[in-house]
Amino acid sequence: GKHRIVIPCLGHFKEEYEKVSKLYMNNKIRTTKYTLLNFLPRNLFEQFHRVANLYFLFLVVLNWVPLVEAFQKEITMLPLIAVLTIIAVKDGLEDYSKYKMDKRINSLLTKVYSR
Numbered sequence: 339g340k341h342r343i344v345i346p347c348l349g350h351f352k353e354e355y356e357k358v359s360k361l362y363m364n365n366k367i368r369t370t371k372y373t374l375l376n377f378l379p380r381n382l383f384e385q386f387h388r389v390a391n392l393y394f395l396f397l398v399v400l401n402w403v404p405l406v407e408a409f410q411k412e413i414t415m416l417p418l419i420a421v422l423t424i425i426a427v428k429d430g431l432e433d434y435s436k437y438k439m440d441k442r443i444n445s446l447l448t449k450v451y452s453r
Contacts (some may be wrong), residue, residue, distance in 0.1 A: 356447045372429075380441045381426050394418040 401414040
């Protein structure tokens with residue numbers, strides 16, 4: 339099985355500590371869901387798991403078919419775009435506040451027990 343090696347960060351063990359410590363994750367807290375690169379695709383993916391958003395998307399797609407077209411194409415898209423935009427802004431602001439809280443917690447000074 340896999341086991342963990344703990345090496346004290348002391349003078350003559352410093353090189354070995356730096357080499358081994360790169361293999362493990364740090365202990366920073368991260369409660370955010372998004373990054374700048376994955377915000378739009380991940381947010382849209384989560385929003386289209388809601389049945390109401392899928393229904394509005396279905397109406398938009400159906401309205402692009404010339405035989406079934408009931409309204410102007412642009413008007414059918416407005417409710418969906420408005421809902422997606424409002425929810426994306428809300429999710430982004432919530433995630434940003436989580437990021438700021440994580441940053442504050444991760445920068446706190448801690449006490450380390452040492453004999």
